[in-house]
Amino acid sequence: MSPGAKKGILERLDAGEIVFGDGGFVFALEKRGYVKAGPWTPEAAVEHPEAVRQLHREFLRAGSNVMQTFTFYASDDKLENRGNTPRFSGQQINEAACDLAREVANEGNALVAGGVSQTPSYLSCKSENDVKAIFKKQIDVFVKKDVDFLIAEYFEHVEEAEWAVQVLKSTGKPVAATMCIGPDGDLNGVSPGDCAVKLIKAGAQIVGINCHFDPMTCVKTVKMMKEGVEKAGLKAHYMCQPLAYHTPDCNCQGFIDLPEFPFSLEPRILTRWDMQQYAREAYNAGIRYIGGCCGFEPYHVRALAEELAPETGSLPQGSEKHGIWGSGLEMHTKPWVRARARRDYWENLKPASGRPFCPAMAKPDGWGVTKGHADLMQQKEATSKDQLKVLFDKSNKSN
Amino acid sequence: MSPGAKKGILERLDAGEIVFGDGGFVFALEKRGYVKAGPWTPEAAVEHPEAVRQLHREFLRAGSNVMQTFTFYASDDKLENRGNTPRFSGQQINEAACDLAREVANEGNALVAGGVSQTPSYLSCKSENDVKAIFKKQIDVFVKKDVDFLIAEYFEHVEEAEWAVQVLKSTGKPVAATMCIGPDGDLNGVSPGDCAVKLIKAGAQIVGINCHFDPMTCVKTVKMMKEGVEKAGLKAHYMCQPLAYHTPDCNCQGFIDLPEFPFSLEPRILTRWDMQQYAREAYNAGIRYIGGCCGFEPYHVRALAEELAPETGSLPQGSEKHGIWGSGLEMHTKPWVRARARRDYWENLKPASGRPFCPAMAKPDGWGVTKGHADLMQQKEATSKDQLKVLFDKSNKSN
Amino acid sequence: MSPGAKKGILERLDAGEIVFGDGGFVFALEKRGYVKAGPWTPEAAVEHPEAVRQLHREFLRAGSNVMQTFTFYASDDKLENRGNTPRFSGQQINEAACDLAREVANEGNALVAGGVSQTPSYLSCKSENDVKAIFKKQIDVFVKKDVDFLIAEYFEHVEEAEWAVQVLKSTGKPVAATMCIGPDGDLNGVSPGDCAVKLIKAGAQIVGINCHFDPMTCVKTVKMMKEGVEKAGLKAHYMCQPLAYHTPDCNCQGFIDLPEFPFSLEPRILTRWDMQQYAREAYNAGIRYIGGCCGFEPYHVRALAEELAPETGSLPQGSEKHGIWGSGLEMHTKPWVRARARRDYWENLKPASGRPFCPAMAKPDGWGVTKGHADLMQQKEATSKDQLKVLFDKSNKSN
C-alpha cells in the first residue's frame, strides 16, 4: 500500500475512527541501551537504525496507527546544549528518523508524524524569532521527507507551544499539539481549557496532553481542555499520550519532580489491565487519538487496541501472541495459574509491590522555579563539580 | 573473531573471570509482542527472527558473554502440549534459535549455550527413558549446530535435572545446570546443597539457580549449594540467573504462585540499582557466572557489568549510553534533577509504588501439589470450559 | 478555686490565650468498655460515673482547659432512636454529665461546656420547631446546672447548626459552633466560609470544625472559614477539634465512609509527634481553641500542650510523666533506645504499619445520600434482618 493510498489523520478522526498512537521511544530505547538518560537525545536514529526500526515495528504490530519520527530533542540548540559536541547534526538525525518511520509505516496502515518539542532556547528567554527558527529547521526536514502530519508536543508553557504550532501550520500539513501539563495548567498557571483554546487559535486541529502524568490524570486534563474549547464555541479533535507510570503524588511539574525520576520508576509502571482501563476512560471522554509516552512498551499499546477492539472491529497483529484478559493462561502447566485465565481476576487484583520497606507515595521535589529563573538558564557545557555541589546541598536540605 | 578463537566457558571460569549471562527472552519478547504468555513457546525464532536477533544484540551490547539459544520449552512434547498443533517442529525452532545466537555471538566476545528445561513428560510421570529421549532430540540439534556449551535450566525436581545433565554430558561439551528453587529446596524437599551435589555427580561442572525468586533469594540459595558441595568434598563453578522481580513473599514454588504472575508483576520490577547490589552480593558469594532470567531487560544486565567493572576492568559497549550512578543527569534541564546525579541519592532512595490502594506483599496461592498429583497431569488439548470452572471456583475459595 | 473565680471562655480568647479542648469521650470510653459503638449513647454518665470522671481527670491532667459534658447524642429522640428503650431519660444523663464535668473542672483551671449535636429528627425531616425543641430540652439542663458556655458541635448541615446556635444563644451564655465538614463544605455543598458566616450571624462567637477529618484537613477547613468570615467583614474566634486518625482518603462525609470505620481504624491513629505538628499548624493559622475529637487520648492532648508550651509558658501536670521529644528515653536500658531521645529522630521517622498485606489508603463507601433520602430516615426499631440483607448486598456490590 502506498502512503498516498492511506486515509490522512484528519480524515480518520473526522470519520470518528480511533487512532492509536505509539509509545515512548526515549525511555524504551534507554532500557535497550541506545539512548542516554539526562541528554535524552535521539542520535540512535543514525547510530543504531536497526534498534529504532525494531521498536517502530513492535508498536506497529501492537496496533499503532502513527509512527512518530524519533526526533524528540533533535533541535540543534538541544543537541549542542547537552554538553556534547554532537557527532551528528540535527539535520542528519531528523532525516534518518523520517526514513525509519516511513519504512515501517509502509509495512502497515500507519501514518508518519514529524514531531517537535520544547527548546532550551525558550527556557533561556530567547526571542520568539529565535525560538521559531529552531522549529523551522526541523520542519524543513519534515517537509522534505513529506511526513503525513506534524505534532508539537511536550510543552510546559503554552506560549512556546503556540509559536511551534504557528511554524508547523505554515507547512499546510495537519497539526496536532499536546502539552505536558496536568489539571493545574501550564507552568505560568494558564488553565488546560485556555491552553487548548490558544492552541486551536494558533492553528492546531488536534489538541491534548502528553507525558508528565499518569493516564487518568491526563484524561482528566484533556476533559478540561474539551470543556474550555466547547465553552469558547470552538471545535477540535482530542489526543492523549500519557506516561505508563502511576503518579498520584505529582505536583504541577509532573513526574520529573518525583524523587524516582528517571531511574527508579519501576514500581510505578502500569500493567496491561491499567491500560485497558485508560483506553476505556479516554474513549468515554471523547478522545479518539489514544497513545502513550514515556514508559509505554509495545504491550501497553496492544492493551489499548484490545480494549477498544469492540469499537474498532479488529485486533492488532500482535494479539496473535496474547490471550484477551489472560486467556492464554488456560494452557499453563499449573492449575492455579490456569485459574487466573479470566477478566474479573485481573481486573480486581491489587498488585503488591514486593517492597515492604518502601512507601506508596513520594513527596515531589519542590524547587518551584519556572522559565526566567536563573536556575533554569541552559548551558552548553557539562555542569561543573562546583555547580553540582550547590545542587546536592540544596537537594539534601529539601529532603 | 572466529568462535574457535574464543576462550571456552570453563577456561574463563577456571581463570577466575566473571561471565555475564543474558536476561529473560520469554518475558522480554512477550512485552514486545512475540511470545504468548501461557504457552510461553519460542516459535518466534522462526516467525520473527529479527526480533529475537535484536534482543540478543541488546544483551550483547549490555555486556552478556553468553547468548543462550532461544529454546526454552522447545521440546516437542511441550510444543504439542500447549493446545496448538505447532506450525513449526521442535527441530526447526531449535535450529533457527542456534543460528540467531551464533550470528550475534560472532559480533562480540560471547559464547553460545544450548539450553533444555523441564518437560511436561516428567510432570506427567513418563519414564526416565521417555524423558531423556525428549532432551536427546534437542541436544542433537545443539551438537549439529556446534554450540559452545550446554545448560540444563529451570528444573523444579532434581531427579529430572539429573536426567537432563546425564544426556547433556554425553555430548562431551561443558555442562551447566540450574534449578528454579529457593532455600527450601526442590519440590520434593531435597535441599539446595543436596541438589547441587547430585547435579555435580551427574556431570555438571557449573551449578546454580535460575528463575522463580528474586536475586537476593537466589544468591542465598546458591550459597547453600556451595556449602553443600564443599561439605561433600566436591568442586564446581557457581551460577545465578534470578528474576528481575522482588519476591519476598514467595513460598517454595516461587513467583508462579504469586497472584500477580504473570500479568501484574510490574510493581515488583527491580531497578538498575537493585541489580548493582545483586551483582556485588553474587560476586562476594563466590558466584562468577552472573546473569538473569524472567524480567531482566538489557539495562539490568548492563547494571551487573557496571557494578563489577572494577573487577573486570571494562565497561560494556552499552555504557556509552549510561552515566554510572546517574551521572548522565548532570546535563538535565532541571537543576533538581541534576541534583540526583550521584550514587548516594540512588542507593538510599526507597522508591514509591504510586499505588496507595495496593499492598506491599501478597499471599501466594497455596495449592501445594507437586509431580504425581492429578492436577498436574498435562494434556494436549486446551483446558475445557468445565475444567476451567472447577479451577475458578477453587481459586475464589482460596483467596 | 471556685468556678466563678475563673476567667470565662471569651475573656480567655479575647486576651489571646490558648484554650486546650479535651479529647473524644465516645471512642475512648468505647475502648474502655463503657460506650457501645453503633448507638454511641452516653448513658455511662449515670451507669459508670467513675469511668467518665476518670477520663475527665486524665484530660484535665493532660492540659485540657475545657471539660465538655459527656452528652453527645444525649437528646431524647436519639436515645429512643437507637433501638433501645433507654433505662435512663435524657434529663438524667445530661444532669449526671454536668455534675461530673463540674466536679473535675473544679480540680483545676478548666471550664465546663455543655454540648449539643445533630439530631435524628433533622435527618428525618422534622420541622424547625421540632428540632429546636429537642435542643431546648438539653439546654434546660445546662442552664439549670449553670455550665460556663455552650457548644453546638458535629453538624453536617449548616441549617441545623444555625437552629442549634439560635437555641443556645437564647441562654445568654457564650456559644461555640463546630461542624464536622471538610474543605468541600456541608452535605448540601455550602462552603466552609459560608457556613462560618451563617453560624456567626446566628449568634456564635466561636466557630470551627470538629470530628470527621484528620487534623491537617480540619485546620485547612478552619482557614477557609476564617477567610470567609474576614471577607464578610465579620469577626470570630476559631476552634478546631479534629480526629486522631489519618484520613487522606476521605470524601466529603469524612471517616464514617472509610471502610475501617469504626472498628479497624487502629493503623490510622496519630502519634504524639503528629499532634505536635497539628498544634503548631493550628496556632499558625490563628486558631486559639485547640482540642480533639474521636480517637484523641489524653496523651494526644498533652502533646498539644507541650508543643505550645513556649506560647503558654507552662506545661500541663501530666508532663511530669513525659520527657519532651522523647527525652525520657535517656534512661532506657538499651543504648540504641537511648539514641532515640531527641527531636529530630521522632520528627523525621516515617512509622511502619507492620501490615505488609494492607494498603496505604482505602476507597470510601460512596452511597452519596444526604438528608431527605429514604435511606437516611431514622427508625426507633432495630434494623430488621431483611433490611440488613438489602444493605449487605448493596455493600458487597459497591466494593
Next chain:
Amino acid sequence: MSPGAKKGILERLDAGEIVFGDGGFVFALEKRGYVKAGPWTPEAAVEHPEAVRQLHREFLRAGSNVMQTFTFYASDDKLENRGNTPRFSGQQINEAACDLAREVANEGNALVAGGVSQTPSYLSCKSENDVKAIFKKQIDVFVKKDVDFLIAEYFEHVEEAEWAVQVLKSTGKPVAATMCIGPDGDLNGVSPGDCAVKLIKAGAQIVGINCHFDPMTCVKTVKMMKEGVEKAGLKAHYMCQPLAYHTPDCNCQGFIDLPEFPFSLEPRILTRWDMQQYAREAYNAGIRYIGGCCGFEPYHVRALAEELAPETGSLPQGSEKHGIWGSGLEMHTKPWVRARARRDYWENLKPASGRPFCPAMAKPDGWGVTKGHADLMQQKEATSKDQLKVLFDKSNKSN
C-alpha cells in the same frame, strides 16, 4: 465472694478452664498520663491509685480473670537506677499495688498475681545471690499481702528467669514464668523448648511467653516451648501474653529494636478482630492462660473473651457495650455503616494505614549486644550529654 472461695489458678487450668489475663498497664497508663516512658516505673500505684484502680476495673469488666499487681520494674535496684531518687520505696509501691489488685479482684471472679521481672542487676553482671535478693524483697510483700499466685515475667535470659522461679517457688504459691523471646530463643540463643524445660525444672507450673512480639509470633513460640516440654517428657500449663502491635519485622530482641519503639507504634496496633484471631490460634495451640501485654487495652481483652465465649459459655460484663462482630452497627445512622454489621466484613477487611508516605515494615536497630557488653551496664545517674552524643552518632550511622 471472698477470695478464699475462688478456685485457684492451678485448679482452673487443671480443670481445662480458660483463664484470661489482663493487658499492659505500663503502656496504657503512659497514654493516660501516669507512667513515664523510659523509666517505665509503677509509682502511680501510690501517687494516683484511682487511675490504676480504674484500669484494673476495666480489665475485669473486659473479662480478665487475673489482676496482676502493677509492680513491673518495681524492684529497688530498678527504681534507683532510673536516674531518680525515688520518692517512694519499692516496698511502698509493691504494697499499694497489691491492695489495688485485691480490691478490684474482689469485685469479680479474678485472682491476684504478684509479678517480678528482669533486673538491671542481672544485666550489670551481679551475682546470683544479689539478683535473688532483689526478687526476694518483692516476694516478701507478695507473701505478706497473700496474693493468689506469682508470675516471673519479661525475662530475656533464661538463667535469670530460673533464678526468679526458684525464689518464687520458695513461697509455696503456684508459679508462672514467661519470657519475652521469640522463635530464635533467649538472648544467648537458648531455644524456646529448652527455656521451657529449664523453667519447669526450676519449679514453674505454667510457662509461656509475654511481651516483645506480636500475638502470632508469641503463639508460635509457645508451641515451640510445648514441643520441647513434651519431648522432655515433662508437663506444664501454657500461657501467652503478647504485644498488641504487629511486629513481622522484628529480630530476636523484639519490638524494642523497632525504630517506632516506643512513641510511634500506633500504626501497628492490633484491631479487635486481630485479637479474636489470636485467641482462636492460642486456644487451638493448647494455650489456656491467654492474656496480653504492652499495647493491650481493655477492648482487646474483651475480644479474647468474645472469641472464646463458645468455649467458656459466657460473655464478659463489658460485652453489654459491644455487639459481637460489629452487630452494634445495625443501629447506626448511615445505611452503609449498617452494612458493616457482620463478621465477614470485618474478618476480611485489610485496614489501610492512611499513611501513604510510610513503609509497611521497618529495619530493626541491630546493635546486637547482650548481657555482659559494656553498652549494657546500667547506671543510676541520668545519661550525660556526652554519653548521648556518642549514641546519637552511632544511631545515625546505622540508619
